Structures are given as C-alpha cells and as structure tokens.
Amino acid sequence: MATQTLLPGFALLQPPSLKRCIVSDARLPTNTTTRFHRVHRWFNFIAGFSPEFVHQRCELATLDADSTLLDPFAGCGTSLVVAAERGLSAVGYDPHPIFNRICSAKLPSSDAFGVIQETVEILLKGFDRPVSRSVLTDSQSMFLTKLYPLDILEALLGAREGLLASNLAVSDTAFLMLSRIVDRCSHSQTDGIYKAPTSKKQMVSPIFACAEVANMMLEDLASLDGVDLQQRGKIIRQSSRSMEQVATESVSIIVTSPPYLNNFDYAEMTRMLLYFWGIASSWGDITEKVRRSLIVNTTTALKGQKPLQQVYRNNISELVHEELDELVSTLGERKKDKNGKKDYDFLIYPYFSQMTDVLREAYRVLREGAPIHIVVADAALYGVHISTPQLLQSSMQDIGFRKLKCELMRERGHRWTLAKREGSPLGLGEYHLHGVK
Numbered sequence: 407m408a409t410q411t412l413l414p415g416f417a418l419l420q421p422p423s424l425k426r427c428i429v430s431d432a433r434l435p436t437n438t439t440t441r442f443h444r445v446h447r448w449f450n451f452i453a454g455f456s457p458e459f460v461h462q463r464c465e466l467a468t469l470d471a472d473s474t475l476l477d478p479f480a481g482c483g484t485s486l487v488v489a490a491e492r493g494l495s496a497v498g499y500d501p502h503p504i505f506n507r508i509c510s511a512k513l514p515s516s517d518a519f520g521v522i523q524e525t526v527e528i529l530l531k532g533f534d535r536p537v538s539r540s541v542l543t544d545s546q547s548m549f550l551t552k553l554y555p556l557d558i559l560e561a562l563l564g565a566r567e568g569l570l571a572s573n574l575a576v577s578d579t580a581f582l583m584l585s586r587i588v589d590r591c592s593h594s595q596t597d598g599i600y601k602a603p604t605s606k607k608q609m610v611s612p613i614f615a616c617a618e619v620a621n622m623m624l625e626d627l628a629s630l631d632g633v634d635l636q637q638r639g640k641i642i643r644q645s646s647r648s649m650e651q652v653a654t655e656s657v658s659i660i661v662t663s664p665p666y667l668n669n670f671d672y673a674e675m676t677r678m679l680l681y682f683w684g685i686a687s688s689w690g691d692i693t694e695k696v697r698r699s700l701i702v703n704t705t706t707a708l709k710g711q712k713p714l715q716q717v718y719r720n721n722i723s724e725l726v727h728e729e730l731d732e733l734v735s736t737l738g739e740r741k742k743d744k745n746g747k748k749d750y751d752f753l754i755y756p757y758f759s760q761m762t763d764v765l766r767e768a769y770r771v772l773r774e775g776a777p778i779h780i781v782v783a784d785a786a787l788y789g790v791h792i793s794t795p796q797l798l799q800s801s802m803q804d805i806g807f808r809k810l811k812c813e814l815m816r817e818r819g820h821r822w823t824l825a826k827r828e829g830s831p832l833g834l835g836e837y838h839l840h841g842v843k
C-alpha cells in the first residue's frame with residue numbers, strides 16, 4: 407500500500423479495499439470512511455476509528471507475516487480486519503456481547519458465502535412468520551416499540567426465532583446480518599447515543615434490508631478472493647485488564663482506542679440489540695451482563711464502585727496521584743456547589759486504575775522496541791478539564807514505555823462544550839498517544 411502526501415494534513419491512501427480514499431488527518435480517528443471499505447462497512451460503529459489510521463500505523467512499522475497486531479479494545483474490529491487483510495496475525499479483546507460477535511463476523515472464513523445464503527433463506531421465511539411482541543419483557547417491549555412500527559418489529563422477531571431455531575443460531579455471520587437489518591428497519595437513529603423517538607431516519611423494509619446486507623457481504627467476500635480472515639484474526643470475549651492468552655513479548659504492534667472518560671456508555675448505546683436478541687431483559691440486567699465487564703467510563707457504570715476508590719487509587723502510578731487527587735477533590739466540590747447528581751468524583755480512580763491494568767498488560771505482551779498507538783480524548787466533567795491523554799502518558803512512562811508523544815488529531819468542537827454537558831472553556835480533542843516498549 408502506498409502512502410503519498412498530497413497536501414499538508416492529507417494523505418492519499420490505497421488500502422486494499424473498494425475505493426481509494428483521500429483522508430484528512432482530522433478524519434483518521436473517526437469512522438467516517440468505514441463505508442468505503444470492504445468488510446469494515448458491514449457494521450458501522452460510531453465509536454470506531456478509520457481503517458486508514460490502522461493502515462498508516464502498520465505501514466510505518468517494521469512488520470512481516472510473522473507479526474501480530476493486538477487491539478485491547480477491539481470494538482467492531484477495525485484494527486483486526488486491517489491487520490488480517492495485510493497478512494498479519496491479529497488478536498483483540500472486547501467483552502461486549504454485541505461488539506464481540508460483530509467483530510468475529512468481520513473476520514469471515516472462506517465458507518461465509520454459504521452461511522450468508524443460508525441465513526437469507528431463514529430470515530425471509532421468518533419475516534413471513536411474525537412473532538407477537540408478547541414474547542418480550544416489559545422493558546424490551548416498551549423500548550423496541552418506540553423504534554419500529556409493530557408489524558415490522560413482529561416480522562423481525564419472526565426472523566430472530568427462525569434463526570435461533572436453526573443450525574445457524576450460533577453463527578456470528580448470521581448474527582451480524584440480522585443485527586444490521588434490525589438497525590436499517592428502525593425509523594430512529596440507533597447507532598450512537600440513543601436518540602429515539604425524536605430523531606428520525608429513513609427506514610427500509612426487512613426484505614429490502616436483507617437483500618442489501620447480503621449483497622454487500624457477498625460482494626466483499628468475492629473481492630477478498632478466497633482470503634480467510636478468520637485464520638488470521640481472533641477476538642477474545644473478556645476484559646483486556648488481563649490478557650493471559652497472549653504470550654509475553656509476542657506482539658509487534660498495538661493499535662487501539664479505549665473508552666473515553668464520560669463519553670459513550672457502550673452498554674446503553676447497544677440497548678436496542680441487547681433487548682432485541684434477548685441478551686438483557688431490563689436496565690439492571692444490562693448493568694449486570696454488560697457494563698460490569700467494561701472499563702468504568704461513565705457515571706451509569708458506578709454501581710458497586712464507590713467502596714473501591716482507595717483500592718483503585720493504590721493501583722495507579724504515583725506520578726499522577728497529585729493531579730488525580732486534586733481532580734477528585736474539585737469534582738466533589740463542584741457536585742456540592744451545583745447540587746449535582748453526577749458522581750464524577752467517583753469516576754476518576756476506577757477509570758485510570760483500570761486503564762493502568764490494560765497498559766501494564768500491553769507492555770508485557772509487546773516485543774522490545776515495538777510500537778503502541780492509542781487514540782484517546784480528554785474530557786470535561788462539571789466544567790473541570792481532565793487531560794486523559796497526558797495522564798495516561800505519565801502512567802505509561804512509569805510502566806516503562808519509551809519515546810512517548812501525545813499529538814492532537816482533531817478538535818471535537820462545540821458539541822462537546824455545550825453548557826448542558828458542563829464543558830470546560832478549553833476545547834476538547836482526540837489525541838494520538840504513542841510510544842514504544
């Protein structure tokens with residue numbers, strides 16, 4: 407793949423994908439180019455970074471067919487798919503029951519053609535055998551009926567039942583296909599923070615969505631020309647706070663993006679699919695089954711965390727204790743001043759402690775001299791600025807990482823500094839934090 411600089415801030419990339427993409431630096435940490443790339447486009451993940459970013463990082467590293475890329479926060483698999491396409495081995499972690507399966511499906515084996523065709527047959531039959539919404543729990547029903555007309559929801563449930571009763575019940579490819587159809591058939595925005603029913607988007611019929619997703623996947627598989635991405639990439643469904651499946655000094659490059667502080671609640675943003683698939687039956691169930699295994703990054707994830715504050719603090723590098731202690735104290739004061747309900751002061755130690763666990767593991771598994779690339783943003787809580795990238799940089803220095811640098815990739819603009827979000831007057835941004843072992 408050639409990387410040629412055109413204008414400052416722009417690169418012409420020729421990834422092995424459907425189209426050439428001219429990508430500004432500011433788009434590298436975003437998912438806005440995903441739709442131009444085969445396989446990546448199967449499931450658009452608003453929190454994902456661009457395939458171009460991963461290609462660039464691989465291009466600039468010394469890698470060969472024996473090299474392994476690791477992504478400790480794999481999400482929907484951007485890094486893993488790029489690595490596998492480039493002929494590297496790839497391993498990722500994500501305990502989220504939806505993202506994990508989507509990521510796995512994006513690493514298709516060579517028999518995926520047949521699975522897609524079989525899935526289409528099962529789904530089409532299922533649409534014709536609607537299942538009453540009475541199979542849903544109250545929480546599931548209340549939520550899902552806001553997103554779909556009843557006849558569409560019952561047709562989709564028919565497809566779900568058909569699939570779960572078939573030999574493809576455990577197929578990640580079939581899971582991705584129906585998940586994508588479920589998204590396309592909703593009249594509400596469903597890919598980010600939940601906005602329904604006020605934000606509308608164009609919905610399509612289940613049959614149309616099914617044809618659309620199947621054709622796209624078949625076209626992409628054909629362009630892979632028999633390359634088996636499943637043989638090269640693997641996603642592990644557990645928290646990367648412990649990565650015991652990966653041998654010490656076995657990884658040649660890490661490219662990753664963790665949950666940002668006070669940004670997405672990854673459990674909430676998938677509520678539609680968690681309820682549709684019956685993975686969770688209520689808000690409390692989502693906390694138990696999903697939130698609990700994820701990095702604590704939002705106040706919705708604080709259940710059970712408050713008594714552990716000191717334990718978390720003790721696990722964090724002393725280099726950042728003073729700064730974090732001051733932040734915790736200021737946030738506690740702000741909460742009182744504002745009669746606030748948000749326990750932001752309880753978020754700081756868990757977040758940085760859990761991130762420290764992952765970074766220590768990242769250091770252990772990297773080969774000597776191998777690079778790590780992290781895309782991460784700063785945050786503003788009750789108007790208090792938290793320099794997450796710089797704080798993580800100091801923690802990494804303490805762990806032993808060398809040549810550390812933190813560079814602004816893009817400003818995140820006014821959306822993030824709305825009064826409602828209690829933004830600090832400083833603009834927020836996404837940063838590229840990188841170094842070597």
Ligand SMILES: C[S@@+](CC[C@H](N)C(=O)[O-])C[C@H]1O[C@@H](n2cnc3c(N)ncnc32)[C@H](O)[C@@H]1O
Nearest residue numbers: 454455479481482483484500502645646700701
């Ligand atoms: C910013 S997203 C990563 C997106 C990814 N780069 C992509 O392009 O698809 C962060 C991901 O971290 C995952 N995550 C949260 N806590 C985790 C943990 N403890 N271990 C591994 N993954 C975790 C979330 O489920 C989410 O998918």
